[in-house]
Every structure is written in structure tokens, then in C-alpha cells.
Amino acid sequence: MSGLDSVTDEDWLGSWLMREAWRLLRWPLRLLGALSILLAGWLLWLVVAIQIDGGRHSTRNADVAIVLGAGVTRGEPSAAFDARIRHAVDLYKAGRVHRLLMTGTAFGREPAEALAGRDRAIALGVPPQAILIETQSWTTSMNFSEARKVMQANGAKTALVVTEPLHMMRSLRMARDLGMDVAGEPTPATFYQDWGSWYRFLRSEILLYHRYLAYGY
Template sequence: MNKKKWLINSLLGLVSLSLTAIAYSGWSIYRYGSHSTQIQADAAIVLGAAAWGNQPSPVFRERLNHGIALYKAAKVNTLIFTGGKGDGDELAESMVGKHYAMQQGVAEADILTETQSRTTQQNLYYSQQVAKVHNLKRFLIVSDPLHMKRSLQMAREMGMDAYPSPTPTTRYRSVSSQLKFLARESYFYLVYLVFKI
């Protein structure tokens, strides 16, 4: 086999391997998102998403509603809202979440916030610091189903006693929007596995 042919075959093999890894990653993320834990925990960590002014975006609202439902069902005693300010925002995502939850009847004393994070990993890290101050040790992680596998892996690698609680509803309803989100999550999941970022 000449050098050119060997190079072509090697590149095709690498592309095939990469596509297989991405496909498997996407399939495992999709399956994992259907797993929900029914245990009681000290707190639910509601992962941040965009805020539109002083209102949660539709995606964030779904996460907030699920966290509030866990609280009202006595699955958790505390809600931890995460997320800092996006570019041009007046309020941090977590503060928008806090105001929304209080409007839904959650006691202010049962809400904790962190306002520094901009990424999922930061959401979890800063929430963990807040939780330590309040002696909270067991957590339900609240996010969209397709976001759950990466979030849980990050949380557990930080040493958190964390369990999945994906939203039962999602704003990613169309096949197109779900495929885009799944492709994005597959990419970020593989990046996290390799680089831990």
C-alpha cells in the first residue's frame, strides 16, 4: 500500500471512529435523560438558563417549575438557584429564579442562590460552595433531560452526592430543536470527557 492510500484509509478510519463515538455519546445522553430519582434530598440544584429581563426564559421556566414542584412535594427542603449575569442583563439568572419561585409560594428562607457562574461546571461548583456553608449534603440536579448526563457526571466528579431529576417537560419539543440540543450536548460531553472542562 502506497503512502497516499495509507493516509486516506487512516483519515477515513479516524472519521468513522469519531462519528461512531459521537453517535454513541448521543444515544447514551438521550437514554440517560429518562432516568429520574425519587429519593428525598437536602436541596435541589436548579441549573441556570437564560433570563429575559426580569423573567425566566421558557427553558429556564421549565427547570424552575420542576424545582418548585419538588419543593412543594417535600422531596427537598431547599432550592439552590444558579447562574450569573449574561451579557447586558441587569439581574443574575439565579435572582430571576428566586423572584419567580417566591411568586409561586416558595418561602424566601428556603431559597439559596449563587450569582457568579456562567457555565454548567461553574453552576455546580458555586452551588457546592453555597451548600457547604448551609451543611447541605444530598442533591437533586434539575435540568433538561438531554443536559442531565453531563451535569451528573460533573457533579459526582466534584464529590457531590447528586442524583438526576430531569424536567418532565421541555421547551425543546420539535424534532429539529431536540436534535440540535442533542448534537450540542454530545459535543460538550465528549469535550468534558477528554479535557474536563
């Protein structure tokens, strides 16, 4: 065999191997591409849905405003929690709700979130008898399961959910999956204004939403 024949045979073999590799990988690569497009579309829809629910304020009235706990520091509600409490108080004073329902347990040596929320609402002018509390929950899903018990015990049937805008979609999904009649009332102000903090909170919400879909909490 001449040197020219050897080169030609090697070129043919290389070309054949490339064709066979493409034939074997063509459909897996196409499937991977299709799945990537579907995943990107799902994530885009989720981001848009989170933004829409976070910017939608209800026009309805309700029996209670459920205020989701958001941390207590040195006995005082965190800035995010305080914003939720103040918005709920505004709803009460505007006659949109008959009572407030504070949620959240204690962490460490701090008082329960619900108790700190109740004290802040009283300081803002809400009568103590207009405030319900539950102090057993430490996750968003538990906030609603415990709040539902309190509502049932007090004859309340409808609720406005008060929380951060980016937190609203997951919160409403959890409440409605429990059969609760709720609408969203996101806080007018958010503490995630800059791009970095907004992105981190949004990423967290996306991950937690998928955890809820997979595990139910």
C-alpha cells in the first residue's frame, strides 16, 4: 500500500467515525436541546409569575390579615417584618380586615414572632382584641396550616396575606392548596431593591417553590 493510499484510508476512517458519532449522538443532543429550552421557558414563566403576584394588590375585604413572620432581633420585629405589620395595620385602619392574625414561633432567646408582631400592632393603635396569634409555626407552609386552625376556631373564613412581594406567589399557592380563601396584599416597600439582594431573594424563592412542589413544604 502506498503512502497516499494510507492517508486516504485514514481520512475515510476518520470521516466515517465522525458520521457514526453524529448519528448516535444526534437524537440525545436534540433531546437535551429541547429540554434546555423547556427548562428556560419554565424558569422565565416562574420569574414573571412571581413578579406579577408580587405586584398585585387585592381590592377585596377579608375577615383577617395573615401577617407572615419575618424574624425578631433583640425583641423587636426585623425591618421586613415591621413593614408587613405596618401594612396590615393600615389594612385594619382602612376597614379592609376585621382582625390581624400574627404568625411565627420563637427562635433562640427571642420572643415568638407572633408576640412581637402583636405588640408592634398594639403600639400602632390596633386594639388587642382585634389581634389573633399562632406561635407554633417556623416555616411558611406551617404559618398557613396553623393560621387556618386559628381562623376556624374564630369563625374567620377569608384572609388577605401580607408578605414581601417576591414571597407572595409561593405563599398564596401554599394557602390555596390548604383550601383557604385568600388574596394577596404585598407590602408596598421591599428591602430587596438593589440588583444583588433582589436576585438572591428571587433565586431563593425559585428554589423553595420547587422544594414545595416536590415535598409539600
